[in-house]
Amino acid sequence: MEIKTFILNNLEETRDFARDFAKTLHAPVVVALHGDLGMGKSEIARTIIKTLRGEDTVVPSPTFTLVQNYDGISHFDLYRIGDVSELEEIGLPYAVDNDITLIEWPEIAQDILPSNTIHIYITQNGDGRKLVLQ
Ligand SMILES: Nc1ncnc2c1ncn2[C@@H]1O[C@H](COP(=O)(O)OP(=O)(O)OP(=O)(O)O)[C@@H](O)[C@H]1O
Ligand SMILES: [Mg+2]
Numbered sequence: 545m546e547i548k549t550f551i552l553n554n555l556e557e558t559r560d561f562a563r564d565f566a567k568t569l570h571a572p573v574v575v576a577l578h579g580d581l582g583m584g585k586s587e588i589a590r591t592i593i594k595t596l597r598g599e600d601t602v603v604p605s606p607t608f609t610l611v612q613n614y615d616g617i618s619h620f621d622l623y624r625i626g627d628v629s630e631l632e633e634i635g636l637p638y639a640v641d642n643d644i645t646l647i648e649w650p651e652i653a654q655d656i657l658p659s660n661t662i663h664i665y666i667t668q669n670g671d672g673r674k675l676v677l678q
Contacts, residue, residue, distance in 0.1 A: 545660075545662065545677075548676070548678070549674065549675070550677070551672065551674055552584075552669075552672050552674070553670075553671070553672040554671075554672060555584075555587065557672070558584050558673060561588070562591035565588075566596050567595070569592070569644050571642065571643050571644045572641055572644075573662065574645045574647065574658060574662065575644075575646050575664060576662070576664065577589065577646065577648050578650065578664065579665065580667075583666040583667065583668070584666055584673055585649075586605055588646075589603070589619050589648065592646060593614050593617055593619060596644070597617065601614060607623060607624070608624075610624065611635060611636075611639075616644060617643060617645075617646065618635070618639035618645045619646045620634070620639070620645065621648040621649060622648065622651075623648065625652050628652060628656075631653055631656065636653060637656060640656070640658060
């Protein structure tokens with residue numbers, strides 16, 4: 545996949561990106577969201593879920609639950625995973641094969657992510673964000 549870069553100057557531009565990006569996603573597909581604390585991984589995941597499942601969908605952070613499911617969309621946050629063996633218990637391999645799978649803190653799962661995983665890298669850019677899609 546070609547590399548694309550987006551400059552997102554504020555939260556609204558992050559949401560606009562995520563709405564457009566959501567419409568390109570068809571299961572099974574994995575989106576790995578890379579970026580430090582507060583870079584906007586959850587915001588992008590939340591906007592994708594609301595775009596595809598309805599604006600009224602309640603999207604809590606999976607920081608404590610590790611995964612939330614939305615009828616064929618699985619939203620993971622692997623920040624608290626201590627060992628790769630836990631990934632099976634929370635259903636990551638099944639989701640990867642079947643769902644639109646959105647993963648925050650995906651690094652610990654890198655060995656089981658398919659080669660066609662869409663990687664999104666978010667970094668600080670002034671007051672806004674730079675997003676690289678590859
Ligand atoms: N383009 C942008 N410019 C400035 N602020 C932004 C932009 N996009 C998102 N934000 C802000 O960044 C924050 C993102 O928080 P969010 O919880 O989505 O981050 P996260 O990457 O999921 O963090 P964590 O690692 O804690 O899960 C929000 O406060 C949001 O308003
Ligand atoms: Mg988050």
